[in-house]
Amino acid sequence: MKKAIIDVSGNNCSAPVINTAFSFKPFIDSLRKRANEEKTAKKQFFDIVLQEFAKADLENKELTENNLHAYEHLLELVYACQSPTMSGADEVIWGLCKPMQPLIVYSTDTLHDLMIGLVEKDKQKPVTKSIEDYTNERLRVIYGFILKRLYHFESVLRKELYHIHTDPGTAAERYLEASINTDFIEIIPLRELPVIKFRQLKEYISENMGFEMLQSLLPLDMFRFRGLAMITVTDVTGRQAVENIKKIRLTRTPGNEETTYRTVTRSLKMLLCNDKIEFDFFPFVRVNDKFVFGYEKGGTGVLYNVWGEKTLSPEEFQQRAHSYSIDPQSFYSRDIRQEDLTQYSFLASFITQNVTSLALLPLFRNQTVVGIVAIHTWGEDVFEVGTMAMLEPAIQPIALLMQVYIDEFNLEIEKIVKEKFTSIQPSVQWKFNEAAWHYLRAKKKNLPIMETEPVHFSHMYPLYGAVDIRNSTIERNQAIKHDIDHRLGLLAETLSALRAIHKSSLLEQMNFSCKTWQKVTEQDQLTTTEENNLGVFLNNEAGKYLDHLAGAEPRTEEIIQTYFNTVRDAVSREQALETSMQLLNNAINNYLEAEQQELQLSYPCYFEKFRTDGVEYDIYIGQSIAPDKPFSHFHLRNVRLWQLSSMAAIARLTHSLLPGMPVELRTTQLIFVHNNTIDISFRTDERKFDVEGAYNIRYQMIKKRIDKVRIRNSQERLTQPDMIALVYFNKKDIEDYLPYIQYLQETEILEYEYENLDLEDLQGLTGLKAIRLGVKLLH
Incomplete structure (x- = not known):
């Protein structure tokens, strides 16, 4: 035990002046009451302690820090009464303090060394708090005690005291919690206590304005504080580490996975008191209930290197993950280099990454495997099997984090599906919102309702385009x-x-x-x-x-x-072909996605793409799609110019990709010009828009039959690589396009020479014509 006096305030504040002194009386009174109530063998010990205090005759005497140490044998008895019976002095972090003062006068060796280190560290730190801040912290403690003891008011002013300490032996961070026991302090009012309106006081305190009011109602010079305060420091690293992980789940934002995993790893190292142990996290995500890569490296990336896309094909990963989910087993090895690789062949991949100790623990949520956590060391560092038991409190919070990532992955997939693969686009969302509101209103009012209200747009101008991969x-x-x-x-x-x-x-x-x-x-x-x-x-x-x-x-x-x-x-040549086709389709899709966003700025339109061996699209534009925004023929002409110029741009784009294709593929560009309006409506059974009426259906039929049409009296296909074909019925249909063709020729985008062609008759279709244009390619 240490008799040193330690001022833990760091002399950073002007302490409030209070009337305080050491006294054994509150402790003796409490011990006497306890001895009278005790029925076990402890009663004999308490009686012996009381006899020792009686011999010293100090019950009614006041002491100071200067003469208290003369009664060290009594201080040891106080410690013996307050500490666990079987704990040694080196295990308990305990000390005696002056009542309501940050002054430790007697302590265990562990507390003494800890506090000396903290005081020295505080002296080296820059001052971040003002004198007023420090003073208010002291007042918070003093008035919290006064209100609780004399008014039975549990003050919200009291705060828990935490300190993060780096263990010099392990280099791991530790959370220490200091609690002050004021049970052995008596407070003596020197005059009559005033009446306090606690409702008003609560409002002041919640706004941190209560000190001035308290000091006016209860000045500190009207109280005497006598007794002993005791400080106990507890290592709460395990509890705080788990709390940190739980807090991450509630406060994290999507997209900051790296920061999240770093914080979790730091908390787990604190929990294990070992900075050499590393962690890696591998969430199991599913698409259509089948395991797929999540594309997120959690922690060191060891598991991603073993089971990620650089090592396994999607099919191999799906098979292994499925097998593991059926029979999820834990694994531990102190040194995987000593294991039999014929029995544990999967360890070879970990050995190549310089892993030594390894534990693999499955993570569950609602009895379903949501991921794996790997605990491992590098090089010559190792850990024992007991480490896994120490992790037990954190396993469920980590599993919840894995579930959060899985939920975010699923939401992202759902968002993409809504954006890319459904017909409810922003330009028509208002119509669906309106229909949904009508349905909800009727349902709430118990009115007769249809299953779904038709979503219909009339008098729409259609524009159709197709980019096809030649001879796919x-x-x-x-x-x-x-x-x-x-x-x-x-x-x-x-x-x-x-x-x-x-x-x-x-x-x-x-x-x-x-x-x-x-x-x-x-x-x-x-x-x-x-x-x-x-x-x-x-x-x-x-x-x-x-x-x-x-x-x-x-x-x-x-x-x-x-x-x-x-x-x-x-x-595989088939794989090479698919790679080339994917390259083309991705480039076309990305171009159209970016362009259609710009197109919507001029006038809202419905834009839907279809994936074939290339890409097809339908555009519908007209007044009914935006009733509040006047529509004119100039809006239609703008879209037609965009359609022609974008087809030229796509022809150039796909041609520029040829050097990077495993199999060289070329594209053809086709536009069907239809000069009359049609009606479209949403088909709930297929979740897509479709045309209405016999005449409008004929438009759909033409689109599907012209992709392989030939020139009349010839076996030559109309569509040719690096060219644009405009199919139409009457010359009037293409009047809008002729000025745009000339414009694009003069701007060096289209070739000056072009062909006017008659097309072969198709089933139910005669009189089709076409213009075929060459695109000036970039070399």
Whole structure:
């Protein structure tokens, strides 16, 4: 124990002047009452302590910090009464203070060393509080005690005292909570206490204005404080670390995942008292109830490196995550480098990342796996299995955080679906809001209501455009055939190599089937049935047989594994084709998305895209879509100019992507010009807008039949790469476009030469005409 006097105020404030002194009387009175009530063996101890105080005859004497230490044996008895029986002095952070003063006069070694360190640290810090702030903090404590003791008023002025301390041994941060026990202080009013209106006082205190009122009603010089105050410091790191994680869930904002995980990691390190242990978090997100990558690295990124998209294909990840969700198991190893990798093959990926100790814990929410947390160390640092038990209080809060991320992921998916894939666009949202309000109003008033109110727009001008990828079907068939030929060739070579070291009837039958399929693929094009059957043969029959053979005959394992590796690593022509098509479609979609936002600024219009092997779109514009905004023919002309110029821009854009395509693909651009208005309405069964009336339906029919139309008396397709085709019926239909064609020619966007063409008759359609324009490409 230490008899040193420590001023923990740091001399940073002018202390309020109060009449205070040490006295053992309140403690002796309390101990005497306790001894009379005690029925256990503690009563003998309390009686002995009371006898020692009686010998000293100090019950009615006042002491100061200067003479208190002369009675150290009594101070030790006070400590013995207040501390846990089996705890040593080095385990308890406890001390005696002067009543209502920040002055420690007697303490355990742990409290003494802690306070000396804090006082020295405070001296080195810049002063951030004013003298008034410090004084008010002291007044808050003093008046809180007065109001509670004399008026039985629980003041909201009292505050918990926390301090963040860095443990020199572990370098981890610790939360320390200091509590002051004022049970052994008596307060003696020197004159009659005034009546206080506590309702008014509460209002003042809530606005931090109560001190002036209190000082006028209850000046400090009317009180005497006598007794002993006791300070106990408790390590509440575990509780505070868990609270920090809970608070993050309530206060975080989407998009700041990195900051969130950093704060969680810091809190967990505090909980474990170890700055060397690292954490990584991997939420399980689903789309259509199937596991998908979440694209968020949580913590160190170890789990993302092992199970992320750079390591696993989406299908492999989905399979592993699904298997784990069925039987989620915890894992712990003090040193994964010492584990049997034949039993725990997944550890190899962690070893390559310099992980040593590793624990994997599944996280649950409503009995569903929502993610995994990895606890690990780098290099030579390790942790023991007991560490996992220390984490128990934080597991559920972390699981809730994973659920928050999953919910945000789902909301983001829902938002994209609403924005990109439904027909309720901002330009028509008002109509749906109106219909919904009519429905709600009728429902609340118990009026007869229809299931849904029709959402209808009349006299709309339609504009249709299509950007198609040239010969996409032919290219896809050729790519599929190329990949099948290549894989059958690899299988034939592998089976031939296996026959040299292994003999079996099943191997001979598999070799015969492979040769038969190679003959089938020599034809120009496979039927859908043949493609399906061939896929079953390669993936199921041959694949499963080779897996079986590798397990049953060790000599074949190397050859078979080489086959599987080659198949896995082979660059699929079909994949290359899909990559090129995706590149084109993404570029076109992004362009149209950006452009249509600008288009809406002139006049609201309904703009809907359709994904085919390219991109098609419908635009509807007219007065009924924006009743409060006058519509004129100039608005329609503006959209038509945009349509023509945007098709030229798309032709240039897609041509510029050729060098970056694994398979070179070109696009054709088509516009159907329709000069009459049509009516459209929302079809609730298909959740999309469609045309109304027989004449309007004819417009839809024409759109679907002109994509592959040929020039009359020719086998030549109208649509050609890097060109724009305008299809129409009457010359009057394209009058608006002719000035725009000339304008774009003079601005070096379109070629000067263009073709006027008659088109072949289609089923139910005759008299179609077209203008075909060349686009000046950028080189």
